[in-house]
Amino acid sequence: MSNANTMHAISQNVLGGPEVLQEVEVERPTPGPSEVLVRVRAAGVNPTDWKHRELGIFLGQPPFVLGWDVSGVVEAVGIGVTVHQPGDEVFGMLPYPFGVGSHAEYVTAPARSFAAKPSSVDHTQAGALPLVALTAWQALVDTADVQPGQRVLVHAAAGGVGHVAVQIAKARGAYVIGTASAGKHDFLRELGADELIDYRTTDFTEAVKDVDVVLDTMGGDYAVRSLRVLRKDGLVVSILPGSSKELSAEAEKLGVRAVEMLVEADHTGMKAIAELVEAGKLRATIAETFPLADAAKAHALGDTGRTTGKLVLLMD
Template structure:
C-alpha cells in the first residue's frame, strides 16, 4: 500500500506486448504553478496507449506511465489556479502527447486541461470520455464546422472515437453514415447512425457519395479512398497524423480538402463535452472496466481491435 509520499502506477521498462506492463511504486507528484494534482478515480485506455506501449511512438524509450484520460478529485492546486479547489470532481485529457501519466493513483496536469465533471455521470463514464470526445469535437466542430443537414461519414463508427463522433455529429444536426462490421449495426443505429455500411462486405466508395465531411479514424488507404466519396469542396479529417503526401496531392486533384490532426488538451473543449453530457446528447459505451493492477488485461483486450466503445481502468 502506498504512503503519503508515494503512489501506485502502471509502468514498463521495455517496449512490447501487454506483459511488459507492471505495477510500481513511484513518488507522488506535486502540482507546479497553474497545475492541479488529481486523485485518479478512472482513466480510459485508448489505442494510443497500446501503440505507445508497443512502439514508443512520440514518447521514445521507457520507462513511462501511460494514460491521457482522467476523471477524479482535485487533491491539491498549484500557485495561481483559480478554477478549481481541493475536493472538486474534474475530468479532462492530459496534454497530448507529452502530458501522459494518468494510469496511476495520482497525476498532475495543467488546470486548463480539466473541467468540472458532469454531475449526471460517474467517474467511470467521465473517465472514458476525454480523449475520444476531444478528438471528435476538434475534428468535426473546430476543424470541419459540421452544420445541420450535412452528410458525415465516420469510419470505425463503433470504436472509441467513432461512437462518440457519431453522437457529436448528430448533436450538430448532421446525417451520419458509419462503417462497421454487420454485427455492430444495431449498436450504430442505437446511437443515432442514419446509414450503416458493412466494410467487410461493401466497398464504402461504391456505397457512399456526396459526403460533406469524412472522419478517418483508420488511416492507410482509407485516407485516400475517403477523398473519392466527397462532394466538391468536401473535407476528410484524418486523426492519423502521419501518412503519405499523396493524401494532400490527391485531394487537390479532386477539388476537395484533406487535413491531418492530433488532439490537443482544452478546457473549452471539455466544457463543451460536459454540456453535451448534461443535456443527454453524449454518452460513452464502456466495453469493459479493470482495476488499475490489471492494466495488462485491458491492453490485451484493446490489442484485438474488436471492442465496441471504451476500456476504463478504475483506481481504488
Template sequence: MRGIGQDVLGGPEVLHQIELPVPRPGPGEILVRVRATGLNATDWRHRALPDLFLSAPPFVLGWDVSGEVAAIGTGVTIVKPGDEVFGMLPYPHGHGAAAQYVTGPTRAFVRKPSNLDHVQAAAIPLAGLTAWQALVDTANIQAGQRVLIHAAAGGVGHFAVQIAKARGAYVIGTASAANHEFLHGLGVDEAIDYRTTDFAETVRDIDVVLDSLTPENAIRSLQTLRPGGLVITLRGFGAERLREQASRVDARAEILLVEADHAGMLALAESAESGALRPTIAGIYPLAEAAKAHALGESGRTVGKLVLTVN
C-alpha cells in the first residue's frame, strides 16, 4: 500500500510517498481502507519537532480516519467488513492514517453519518474530540455560561464554537477580522479581532476559556475569568506556571491531551447527523500532495480543516 512517510524531522519537504505492507488487525482491532484523513496542527508539529511523545522517524503521521472496514480481528462484534466508519487513532502513539490502510481499536471508530462524505467525516475526529473533551467532559458547559474560544475559526475552534452554542453558552471568539462573518455564521455572539483588540483588557466575566495558542495566551486569559472560572489549554508547556497563576486569582487551569473516545465519537456523529455540528473544509488535497497541505496548514491562514483524500 501507499503512504506518506518521513525519514527525518523537518519542513513539509521531508514528506514523501512510500510503500508499506498492508497491516493485519489484531484482537479487538479493525483494518480500515482509508478514504480520507484530516490534518491537524499536531501533524506539522510532530513532523518538524522532537517531542516527548513519538520516537524519531521514520514514521507515518495522521490520526483522523474515514473509510470502510476491510477486515476485523478476533472478538470484534460491532462492525463488519464493508461498514463505513470514522474515528481517531489513539493519540499520540496510534499514528499512521496517512496511508491506504490502517489498523486501530474497534472502539476508536463509529459509523460514519450518512449525511457526511468521507472528506467531511475525516475533518472531525481529532479536532472535534478535543473540543468535546474540553467543553463537555472537562468544563461541563451549561446554558447561559460565558465561553471564550481563542483561534475560533481554526480546526478545534470552529468545532468548539458549535459545541458551546449547542449547549446554550454565550460564545466570544477571537480571530482576524476577515473571519468574523464566518464566526457569526457559526453562532458566535461576539467576535474579537486579536490584531487590534487586547482581549485581556476588554473581556470579563468568563466562565470557561479554551486556548489552543500559547502558554502565555492561556495565562493572560486568566484575567478574563469570573471567580472560580476555568482555563483549558491544549499546550502543555508552562503548565506549572499556569496552574500557579490560576490559584492566585481563584481560578482553575487544566491541560488537555485528546484521547481516543468511543462515547465522544458517538456524540460527535449524532451532532453531525442532526446538523448541529458542521465541519468546514479549508482545502482538499490528494495524498501525494501532503507536503502542500502541510505547508498551507502551517501558515496559519486556514479556516476549518484541511483533508487528504486517499485513492
C-alpha cells in the first residue's frame, strides 16, 4: 500500500513485450507552476503505448511510465492555476510525446492539458477518450476542416481512433466511409458510418472515389494508396508520421494534398470533445477494462490488433 508520499505506477526497465511491465512504488509528483496534480481514476491504453513499450520510439530507453490518457480528480494546483481547483473532475491528454506517465495513481501536467470531465459519463468512459478523440478532432477539424456533405474515408474505422473519428466526422455533417473487417460493420453502422468496405476482401482504391478527406490510421502503404481515391485538392491526413517516404512527392504528382500529424495536448480541443459527449454525439466503445496491476494483460490484448474500441486501466 502506497503512503502519502508515494504511489503505484506501471514501469519498465527494458524494452520488450508486455512481460517487461511491472508495478512499482515511486515518489508521488508535486505540481509546479501552472500545473495540476490529478488523482488518476481511469487511463486509456493506446497503440502508441504498446509501441513505445516495445520500441521506445520518442521516449528512448526506459525506465519510464507510459500512458497519456487521464480521467480523474484534481488533488492540488500549482502557482498560477485558475482553470481548475482541487476536487474538480477533469479529463485530458498529457503533452505528447514527452509528458507521458498516466499509468499511475497520480500525475502532474500543465493545467490546460485538461478540461472539465463531462458529467454525463463516468471516469472509465472519459479516460478512454482524450488521445483518440484529440487525434481525430485535430485531423478532421483543425487540419482538414471537414464540412457538411464532404466525403470522409476512415481507415481501421473500428479501432480506437477510427471509431471516434467516424462519430466526429458525422457530427460535422460528413458522409463517412470506413474500412473494417465484415464482422465490425454493424457496430460501425450504429455509430453512423454511411458506407463500409471489408478490407479483407475488397481493395478500397477500387471501391471508393471522389473522397474529400482520408484519415490514415494504418501507416505502411495506406496513405500513398489513399491518394488515388481523392478528388482534386482532396487531403490525406496520416497520424503516423514518417511511415511513408514517398507520400508528399506522390501527392504532388497527383494534384492532391497529404499531411502527417502528431496529436497535441489541447485545452480548447478537450472542451469541444466534452461538448460532443454532453450532446450525445460522441462515445468511446470500451473493449475491456483492467486494474492498474494488470497493465501487462491490457498490453497483450492490444498487441493482437483485434480489439474494437478502447482498453482502459482503472485505478480503484
